[in-house]
Amino acid sequence: MRIPDLSRRVLAGCAALLMASLLPGCASGAGPTAASLVWSDEFETIDAGSWRFETGGHGWGNQELQYYTDGGNAFIQYDPLAGSRVLVIEARRGAPAAAACWYGACQYSSSRMVTRGRREFRHGRIEARMRLPQTQGIWPAFWMLGGNFAEAGWPHSGEIDIMEHVGSEPTLTHGALHGPGYSGNTPFSGTHDLRQRVDAAYHVYAVEWDATGIRWFVDGQQFHAITRAQVEARGPWVFDQPFFLLLNVAVGGSWPGSPDATSLFPQRLYVDWVRVHQQVERRRGVGSQPLAPARPAAPATTRRQGAKPAMAPAPHRARDAARPERPRSAQP
Numbered sequence: 001m002r003i004p005d006l007s008r009r010v011l012a013g014c015a016a017l018l019m020a021s022l023l024p025g026c027a028s029g030a031g032p033t034a035a036s037l038v039w040s041d042e043f044e045t046i047d048a049g050s051w052r053f054e055t056g057g058h059g060w061g062n063q064e065l066q067y068y069t070d071g072g073n074a075f076i077q078y079d080p081l082a083g084s085r086v087l088v089i090e091a092r093r094g095a096p097a098a099a100a101c102w103y104g105a106c107q108y109s110s111s112r113m114v115t116r117g118r119r120e121f122r123h124g125r126i127e128a129r130m131r132l133p134q135t136q137g138i139w140p141a142f143w144m145l146g147g148n149f150a151e152a153g154w155p156h157s158g159e160i161d162i163m164e165h166v167g168s169e170p171t172l173t174h175g176a177l178h179g180p181g182y183s184g185n186t187p188f189s190g191t192h193d194l195r196q197r198v199d200a201a202y203h204v205y206a207v208e209w210d211a212t213g214i215r216w217f218v219d220g221q222q223f224h225a226i227t228r229a230q231v232e233a234r235g236p237w238v239f240d241q242p243f244f245l246l247l248n249v250a251v252g253g254s255w256p257g258s259p260d261a262t263s264l265f266p267q268r269l270y271v272d273w274v275r276v277h278q279q280v281e282r283r284r285g286v287g288s289q290p291l292a293p294a295r296p297a298a299p300a301t302t303r304r305q306g307a308k309p310a311m312a313p314a315p316h317r318a319r320d321a322a323r324p325e326r327p328r329s330a331q332p
Contacts, residue, residue: 039121046113051115057095057101062254065252066251073090073092090267092110112248126209127206130142130270134267141163141249142162144246146159149244156238159176161175167263172193176189192221213230247271
């Protein structure tokens, strides 16, 4: 039975309370902050106020084979396995007649959805409940790029891969961190074995991210962690800025390889929800005793979410030839 929308929102609020025991600084209950659900998309519709589609068939820095359409490969449907309506990103054989790919006539189409310029977040727990596609040559991902991507370029903007899967590894998913000095085929990375095919069931893929490091989870189980000190031993830490979210399904490319005679299409990424939890200041009760004399507040310098204008990405540097493997973020 489908969970009514209101009930789903109540459950989301309960999950937010549970996050208080998970995010740093909240476990003891002594700190001034608690985890709250600050944004979510339950995918009753595709929200144009949060997401937009990036299009093209230029290979995306990885010699990928798909043409990303302007929403033609993304839709909402009810999925009995989720018990709710879900977002579907579908990779198909064939592409629109006018589509052009780097290798000639486009053989595949898919969608790439981003919150760039609309929803950007600095630190917190970022998670999605998803059921992944699985066949040779498929490459779904849930990931983040720094909000300064257009100005700084990749990898200086930073990249956090919450979940990646390649079809040659039916039970495995990956998490990774890319930045200056640790990018392309040399990121910080970890692997999780679901012990079943990735398309068999929904799982919750998440990161917990703060100024001290980043931790990766599947269904609440941590499988990888990187500290700020480990990153700074190899290059600058570039993860104290707002990041935007991406959901996409690539076909082919330098990491998964191309589809072969065993590959089946269409392939679908099902996304039940995406949620962001962050630490917020607790309000003191009426009549509570202050812990210390009040001090003048510092001028506000926080960046308003959604304030960054959407713009064409900056040209990428000549990293593709030097780092042919796994540059997830490429835009020409």
